[in-house]
Amino acid sequence: MQMIAKGWKRHKKHACNLLVMIRLILFVYALAICLQVSLASSPAPKGISPKWIWQKDKTGDAEVFLRRQWQQKVPVKSAILRITGDDQLAVHLNGNKIGSVRSWKKPLKLNLTKRIAQGHNVIAVSALNLGGLGGVVAILEIVEEGGLKRTLVTDEQWMVNKTNPDGWMTTNPDGKDWVAATIVGSHGVEPWGNILTSAGPAKKTAKRLIxxxxxxxxxxxxxxxxxxxxxxxxxxxxxxxxxxxxxxxxxxxxxxxxxxxxxxxxxxxxxxxxxxxxxxxxxxxxxxxxxxxxxxxxxxxxxxxxxxxxxxxxxxxxxxxxxxxxxxxxxxxxxxxxxxxxxxxxxxxxxxxxxxxxxx
Structure with missing residues (x-):
C-alpha cells in the first residue's frame, strides 16, 4: 500500500506540472492572438501617428491641394494607404487617380503595392471642405523587399496650396505658393476619433446604363x-x-x-x-x-x-x-x-x- 501511495503521489505531481505547462502554453497563445489583433487594427506603428492637416487660416467652404513626395530606393513588397478627408477628397499617385472620399466617415484603404515606383513618387490630394473644420489624415505603410518597414503619415512634411498649379500631381510641380501643411490635430482627436481604423477598400459601382x-x-x-x-x-x-x-x-x-x-x-x-x-x-x-x-x-x-x-x-x-x-x-x-x-x-x-x- 505504501508503494501504491508513493506512486500515486509521483503521478499526481507530474500531472500537476503538465497541467501548469498546458495552461502556460494556452496563455502565451492567447496573448499572441491579442497582440496580433491589436496590431492589425492599429492604423500606425507605435510612436508614429498621422495628423489631421490643412491650409493655414482656411477652414469652412474651402478647397485645398496637398502633396507628399518621397524617394523609394528599394522595391516594394506591400504598401497600404489609409486616408480620409473632411468633407471630401480625391487622391492621386504619380498623376493617376486612385480613389475618392465622399464622406470623411468612410475612409479609404488602398493597396498601392503594384503602383509605387522605384524612384520618386508623389501622393497628391484635392480636398474640399463644405463647412466647419476641414482636414485630411492619412497613413501609408510600406514593407520593402528584405522586410524593412517604412511609414509615411500626414504631417508638416506635406505641402499645401490654395490653387492647383501646373504639374501639381507630378514629381516636378510648379513650386509657387506651396507651403508646409498646418497641423489641425492628431489622429484620434474629436470630432473624428480613430477613423482610420475603419478604413475599407473602395466599392466598385456596377456599370449599368440607364x-x-x-x-x-x-x-x-x-x-x-x-x-x-x-x-x-x-x-x-x-x-x-x-x-x-x-x-x-x-x-x-x-x-x-x-x-x-x-x-x-x-x-x-x-x-x-x-x-x-x-x-x-x-x-x-x-x-x-x-x-x-x-x-x-x-x-x-x-x-x-x-x-x-x-x-x-x-x-x-x-x-x-x-x-x-x-x-x-x-x-x-x-x-x-x-x-x-x-x-x-x-x-x-x-x-x-x-x-x-x-x-x-
Whole structure:
C-alpha cells in the first residue's frame, strides 16, 4: 500500500506540472492572438501617428491641394494607404487617380503595392471642405523587399496650396505658393476619433446604363459626321478650358478655369484656327454665353472676383476689352458659379451655381 501511495503521489505531481505547462502554453497563445489583433487594427506603428492637416487660416467652404513626395530606393513588397478627408477628397499617385472620399466617415484603404515606383513618387490630394473644420489624415505603410518597414503619415512634411498649379500631381510641380501643411490635430482627436481604423477598400459601382444614357449613346456621332481635332491647348499659357460660347460670326470663346484668361478661336476651314486672348482682364469662367453681341461669364474662383459678368467691346475695335460686374456671387470652391443660360425669350439669364454658391 505504501508503494501504491508513493506512486500515486509521483503521478499526481507530474500531472500537476503538465497541467501548469498546458495552461502556460494556452496563455502565451492567447496573448499572441491579442497582440496580433491589436496590431492589425492599429492604423500606425507605435510612436508614429498621422495628423489631421490643412491650409493655414482656411477652414469652412474651402478647397485645398496637398502633396507628399518621397524617394523609394528599394522595391516594394506591400504598401497600404489609409486616408480620409473632411468633407471630401480625391487622391492621386504619380498623376493617376486612385480613389475618392465622399464622406470623411468612410475612409479609404488602398493597396498601392503594384503602383509605387522605384524612384520618386508623389501622393497628391484635392480636398474640399463644405463647412466647419476641414482636414485630411492619412497613413501609408510600406514593407520593402528584405522586410524593412517604412511609414509615411500626414504631417508638416506635406505641402499645401490654395490653387492647383501646373504639374501639381507630378514629381516636378510648379513650386509657387506651396507651403508646409498646418497641423489641425492628431489622429484620434474629436470630432473624428480613430477613423482610420475603419478604413475599407473602395466599392466598385456596377456599370449599368440607364434609359437616358442608352438614348444618348444612340445619338452620339451619327452617320455622316466626322470628329476632328482642331487645336491642342497649351496648359502652361492657355490653361484648362472648361467653358465655351459661339458668337454671331461662328467664333468660339473658351474660358480657362484658372488665371490664363478667355480666348477667341476663329476657325479657318482645314487650317489651324486663329487664337486670340481677349484684352479684358477676366478669367476663371466656368460658364460662358453669347447673347445679342455680348459675352456673359460666370466667374468662379477667378479674376477679378466671383460672380456674373458682362464682357463688351468698349471702344469699337472689335475686341472684348471691358468686363462689368452684374451680380457678385461669393462662391468659394469648385461647387460654385457655373453655366449661364438664356431664357427662351432671350430677355433673362439663368445663372447655374453649385451648393457652395450662396443665394444672391
Amino acid at each position: 434609359a437616358a444614357q442608352r438614348e444618348i449613346g444612340l445619338k452620339i456621332h451619327p452617320g455622316g459626321f466626322v470628329v476632328e481635332k482642331l487645336f491642342d491647348v497649351d496648359a502652361k499659357t492657355q490653361g484648362s478650358w472648361v467653358s465655351m460660347a459661339v458668337d454671331d460670326q461662328g467664333r468660339l470663346y473658351c474660358g480657362d478655369q484658372g488665371d490664363k484668361g478667355i480666348f477667341r478661336l476663329t476657325l479657318n476651314g482645314s487650317k489651324e484656327p486663329k487664337i486670340e486672348k481677349i484684352p479684358a482682364e477676366i478669367s476663371g469662367a466656368q460658364g460662358l454665353l453669347w447673347l445679342d453681341g455680348t459675352l456673359y461669364a460666370g466667374i468662379n474662383k477667378g479674376t477679378p472676383e466671383n460672380g456674373m459678368f458682362r464682357i463688351i467691346d468698349g471702344n469699337g475695335d472689335g475686341q472684348l476689352d471691358k468686363a462689368e460686374l452684374m451680380r457678385k456671387v461669393d462662391a468659394k470652391s469648385e461647387h460654385g458659379n457655373h453655366a449661364v443660360v438664356a431664357s427662351p425669350d432671350g430677355k433673362s439669364l439663368f445663372f447655374v451655381a453649385g451648393n457652395n454658391a450662396p443665394p444672391p
